[in-house]
Amino acid sequence: MRQASLLLLNVFVIAICGLVYELVAGALASYVLGDSVTQFSTCIGVYLSAMGLGAWLSRFVENSASRVFVEVELAVALIGGFSAPLLFSAFAYGAFFRPLLYLIVGIVGTLVGLELPLLMRILRDSLAFKDLISRVLTFDYIGALVASIAFPLFLVPQLGLIRTSLVFGIANALVGLWGTWLLADSIHRGLTLLRWRAGIVIVLLVGGVIQADRFTQWSEERLYDGQIIHSSTSNYQRIVVTSDQVGFQLYLNGNLQFSSVDEYRYHEALVHPAVRSFIEQERVPRRALILGGGDGLAMRELLRYSSLESLTLVDLDPAMTELASTFDPLVELNQASLLDPRVEVVNDDAMLWLEQPHEPFDVVIIDFPDPSNYALGKLYTTRFFRMLSRVVTDDSRVAIQATSPLFTRRCFWCILRTMEAADWHVLPYQASVPSFGVWGFGLAAREPLVAPSTAPDGLKHLDADTMQSLFRLPTDLGPIPVEIQRLDNQILVRYHDEAAMVTPESL
Amino acid sequence: MTSPASWNRRQIITTALGAAVGLLPGCRYRRTPLSPLPPGELVGADFSLGHLVRDQARNDSLFDDSQLASLPRVECDVVIVGAGVSGLSAARRLKQQGIDDLVVLELESVSGGTARGDQAGAFSTPVPWGAHYIPAPMKHQTELIALLEELGALEGVDSEGHPIPREEWSPRAPESRFWFRGSWYEGLYAWPGASDDDLNQLHKFESLIDAWVAWRDEQGRRAFIIPADQGSDSAEVRALDRLSMHDWLVSHELTSERLLDYVDYACRDDYGLGLRQTSAWAGLFYFAARQATPEGESRPYLTWPEGNGFVTRFLARGLNRLETSTAVARVIPAASVSERARVIAVRPDGSRRLFAAKQVVFAAPQMLAPYMIAGYDSSALLPWRGTDGEGDNATESNEEAWEAAPATRGEAAREFRYAAWVVANLQLDRAPKETGHELAWDNVILGSKSLGYLATSYQRGDDHGPPVWSWYYPVIDDDPSQPRRRLLELDRDAWAEIVLTDLERAHGDIRERVQRLDVMRWGHAMIQPVPGFRFGAARRLGSEPWRGIHFAHSDTSGLPLFEEAFERGLRVADAIAKRLKDDAGEEAA
Numbered sequence A: 001m002r003q004a005s006l007l008l009l010n011v012f013v014i015a016i017c018g019l020v021y022e023l024v025a026g027a028l029a030s031y032v033l034g035d036s037v038t039q040f041s042t043c044i045g046v047y048l049s050a051m052g053l054g055a056w057l058s059r060f061v062e063n064s065a066s067r068v069f070v071e072v073e074l075a076v077a078l079i080g081g082f083s084a085p086l087l088f089s090a091f092a093y094g095a096f097f098r099p100l101l102y103l104i105v106g107i108v109g110t111l112v113g114l115e116l117p118l119l120m121r122i123l124r125d126s127l128a129f130k131d132l133i134s135r136v137l138t139f140d141y142i143g144a145l146v147a148s149i150a151f152p153l154f155l156v157p158q159l160g161l162i163r164t165s166l167v168f169g170i171a172n173a174l175v176g177l178w179g180t181w182l183l184a185d186s187i188h189r190g191l192t193l194l195r196w197r198a199g200i201v202i203v204l205l206v207g208g209v210i211q212a213d214r215f216t217q218w219s220e221e222r223l224y225d226g227q228i229i230h231s232s233t234s235n236y237q238r239i240v241v242t243s244d245q246v247g248f249q250l251y252l253n254g255n256l257q258f259s260s261v262d263e264y265r266y267h268e269a270l271v272h273p274a275v276r277s278f279i280e281q282e283r284v285p286r287r288a289l290i291l292g293g294g295d296g297l298a299m300r301e302l303l304r305y306s307s308l309e310s311l312t313l314v315d316l317d318p319a320m321t322e323l324a325s326t327f328d329p330l331v332e333l334n335q336a337s338l339l340d341p342r343v344e345v346v347n348d349d350a351m352l353w354l355e356q357p358h359e360p361f362d363v364v365i366i367d368f369p370d371p372s373n374y375a376l377g378k379l380y381t382t383r384f385f386r387m388l389s390r391v392v393t394d395d396s397r398v399a400i401q402a403t404s405p406l407f408t409r410r411c412f413w414c415i416l417r418t419m420e421a422a423d424w425h426v427l428p429y430q431a432s433v434p435s436f437g438v439w440g441f442g443l444a445a446r447e448p449l450v451a452p453s454t455a456p457d458g459l460k461h462l463d464a465d466t467m468q469s470l471f472r473l474p475t476d477l478g479p480i481p482v483e484i485q486r487l488d489n490q491i492l493v494r495y496h497d498e499a500a501m502v503t504p505e506s507l
Numbered sequence B: 001m002t003s004p005a006s007w008n009r010r011q012i013i014t015t016a017l018g019a020a021v022g023l024l025p026g027c028r029y030r031r032t033p034l035s036p037l038p039p040g041e042l043v044g045a046d047f048s049l050g051h052l053v054r055d056q057a058r059n060d061s062l063f064d065d066s067q068l069a070s071l072p073r074v075e076c077d078v079v080i081v082g083a084g085v086s087g088l089s090a091a092r093r094l095k096q097q098g099i100d101d102l103v104v105l106e107l108e109s110v111s112g113g114t115a116r117g118d119q120a121g122a123f124s125t126p127v128p129w130g131a132h133y134i135p136a137p138m139k140h141q142t143e144l145i146a147l148l149e150e151l152g153a154l155e156g157v158d159s160e161g162h163p164i165p166r167e168e169w170s171p172r173a174p175e176s177r178f179w180f181r182g183s184w185y186e187g188l189y190a191w192p193g194a195s196d197d198d199l200n201q202l203h204k205f206e207s208l209i210d211a212w213v214a215w216r217d218e219q220g221r222r223a224f225i226i227p228a229d230q231g232s233d234s235a236e237v238r239a240l241d242r243l244s245m246h247d248w249l250v251s252h253e254l255t256s257e258r259l260l261d262y263v264d265y266a267c268r269d270d271y272g273l274g275l276r277q278t279s280a281w282a283g284l285f286y287f288a289a290r291q292a293t294p295e296g297e298s299r300p301y302l303t304w305p306e307g308n309g310f311v312t313r314f315l316a317r318g319l320n321r322l323e324t325s326t327a328v329a330r331v332i333p334a335a336s337v338s339e340r341a342r343v344i345a346v347r348p349d350g351s352r353r354l355f356a357a358k359q360v361v362f363a364a365p366q367m368l369a370p371y372m373i374a375g376y377d378s379s380a381l382l383p384w385r386g387t388d389g390e391g392d393n394a395t396e397s398n399e400e401a402w403e404a405a406p407a408t409r410g411e412a413a414r415e416f417r418y419a420a421w422v423v424a425n426l427q428l429d430r431a432p433k434e435t436g437h438e439l440a441w442d443n444v445i446l447g448s449k450s451l452g453y454l455a456t457s458y459q460r461g462d463d464h465g466p467p468v469w470s471w472y473y474p475v476i477d478d479d480p481s482q483p484r485r486r487l488l489e490l491d492r493d494a495w496a497e498i499v500l501t502d503l504e505r506a507h508g509d510i511r512e513r514v515q516r517l518d519v520m521r522w523g524h525a526m527i528q529p530v531p532g533f534r535f536g537a538a539r540r541l542g543s544e545p546w547r548g549i550h551f552a553h554s555d556t557s558g559l560p561l562f563e564e565a566f567e568r569g570l571r572v573a574d575a576i577a578k579r580l581k582d583d584a585g586e587e588a589a
């Protein structure tokens, strides 16, 4: 009787473990492949049918139910326990994620499907049939309940997916180990060997738990080309900095923002045409504004102009501007630009910030991420550009990063045409930035303007000649018909989605 | 029947949201212990003043001549009863016509009526408490265009000459999404998993609407156009008003569940009525009147964070004699042409005043008229026209429609039926969890009896700050044995529970996110275009002026729409202005 209650406790643990593996696989698949509904339903489907297979296979286990039960526990512990790390690695290496996913789900499901029938057979002798069914199923369902509540509320937030799967692997292995005592009578031979094997499995899994942090970092590193030297998740985005032999790179939500090797090409092209164009009207720039650009690199370029007395940078994410002011490699690269006493950093949504009144700026640099979602798309609307016109004078110059005129040609022209629709005069220009390919910008003003013909001394990329050449657009980057981006149509986000397939690699 | 006070949570939830909610997947494992409700309150409706006037209105002895002689007396040309869209538009038009000697009396402490909103209150953005959008006008709606232009709400015209709404006052894209089988999807029609037959029926429905958009009567009038009075009243159109939208669909072999749900949503959204209770005329109006050309797009919307309250605030701004917290208890029509009508108003402190006016605009719901206007209830009707023969729009003699004509004004007024609504505003600390399509302006939970929520803060352009949502719920009595109407008597906490249970389907952690939840209950809020009402005698009669009292409320159009309230206000004002000028001319002569 005592043995029976203890075995029922096992049912409870097994049920929790079984559901946890299923949830881990579903969550990982959603994370990697997206579309959680599909991922969860296919995982659950494969898992449940594999359980059916396991249940059916149990009939081929003849008289050694107890031994097989322990063996099954150890196997589940090993495969289920390591399922998350295995899947992460497959993802990191970009190989066979899907086949591996369904293979693991299938094997774990089959093994879990074997557990209950075996246990019931073991318990058959000590419990009446109706008691047996009722107790085993009760514990099974309670276990499932505990797992399904604990998983989202406690396990994932506290342990993370990798540790969760390893920890429950240990639980399974402990059940197996314990079984070698509980069921010692019916196992007869080879008990010691079984115990040794259980011990090894547990050691492996514990090792996994200890290494989990390093493993997470390792698998993340595989997703990027370089080695990760910083990673954090702010309220708004995931910030990752990697480094390789030639320099370091910043990624926001997995999208490359710059590479230290060639960012100067991008930032010189973004900043200097606007400032030179302002100066070439015989005006001295005093006030400048950067919208976005939390990495401080555009600011570094602006600070070359000693006449600038007041520089404001508005970036949504305090984590980004903080990083740009404290993280050594970045501070070195941006020459501590955000720490300059003339610079004021504001963390706000640029659209809402523009709703408030501000003194006009002579130069405005717009350096937002590409319009890949609606919250970013709004920063490229006629509404936004109309609000922008409230913080400039007729002489002011605005430069905007406008995606690649080659890979996302419609986006590029949509951004410029939208500015025109908001009564800006815009000159398109482009620069070549190896990390990105051909990149596009717009130089804009409230009044008609001409392209700048001079460049400041001491730049790495631009001189007077290259400055002029930026504004010569090759035919394949030329205008194409586009609609205007408005808050109530967000056509640019659709253009961006449609173009997202075209990348430098696929060309 | 149990009284609401004795309902338990389960009864309340199932009555409000349907039995299915208790059985949602996920609820099985996650039966969370009821977390404490967020703070909040019942807003709006000044019930104490409301009760005060109701009591007074029933007590005739308070209004005999000796009593009235002792009241402070204010003389003016025009008194307007009610500062909703219709009353405020009438006031604006009268001023434009040079009639400045007017007073607007409003029961509530703020103007706007069912279009009211809060500009700065307990929430991090302005919020609507009632009406929240207007379809951008078509080019023929010149008066509405003029108003909206003054407001700066339009941005030029499109290729066909119809005005384009100002960008930030037009719903942000994506305009709508719906929650369906565990995920959000873009749009309003439940397309995921729709069968070919479902889609064919949807297309058939759309082409039937297109056909109505193209349809013209012998006089070249459209069947459905805003304002509705400019539309056709030919037999073919009137026939649509005799059956329900549901029966109309079925008569066209449109029975697809998904289509019926879609059209049902439209009826609930605009009229607070189910598919089976809405007249087919009104149901088709919703779709066809907003489409300029067959196969064209529906007119884009105009919306503001505080809803149409933005417009009523503008309308009210120019009025120097708008008296809020002033309820009209009685309107006594002028005994002869040379005398003045007397309007008796009560303040919350019980003090009364008498306004003596040449003409009166009654811009409160018609259903109140029998209680408020002396002699109205029992005023017998000459065959089927207004008793004083002032009306000039009842020219056609479609005898059949008048068969069951009411015998008195009061009887006619009692045929006006109104939908009840509940609106809740929620302050969240940050975006709750969700799966599927990104947030939209309008977020509809398919299968819910609520209409879902508007992402009010999102519409303001705020993507990262604390969200504010506005939740809408029409109280629909489709089954008289269901005590649904009693829902309206539920307190704030019961409503908060309903709102959160509803939203929990799509946002599992909503209870943790919500910081404040205020509730507005609207008792008699929207005229219901049930079959027979739009082309029936009662409505016609209710919109006829009576002894110098002119009826402007949107209910006299049979449609609870901003444009109708606005139009009625203008027409009534024009009639009054003409009368006053004629009278002045006579006196001078």
Ligand SMILES: Cc1cc2nc3c(=O)[nH]c(=O)nc-3n(C[C@H](O)[C@H](O)[C@H](O)COP(=O)(O)OP(=O)(O)OC[C@H]3O[C@@H](n4cnc5c(N)ncnc54)[C@H](O)[C@@H]3O)c2cc1C
Residues within 6 Å of the ligand: B053, B081, B082, B083, B084, B085, B086, B087, B105, B106, B107, B108, B111, B112, B113, B114, B115, B129, B130, B131, B132, B133, B134, B326, B327, B328, B329, B363, B364, B365, B368, B421, B422, B423, B522, B525, B526, B552, B553, B554, B555, B560, B561, B562, B563, B565
């Ligand atoms: C929840 C809700 C959502 C809606 N959404 C929309 C929408 O999105 N778009 C749309 O076009 N329409 C909508 N409507 C319909 C809306 O009612 C109309 O558009 C329009 O605002 C009606 O204006 P009105 O002047 O006809 O009536 P009301 O708004 O009813 O105005 C009547 C006024 O009379 C006052 N009053 C009543 N009795 C007295 C008295 N004794 N003394 C003095 N004053 C009195 C009332 O307080 C009120 O202010 C909605 C309605 C509701 C309730």
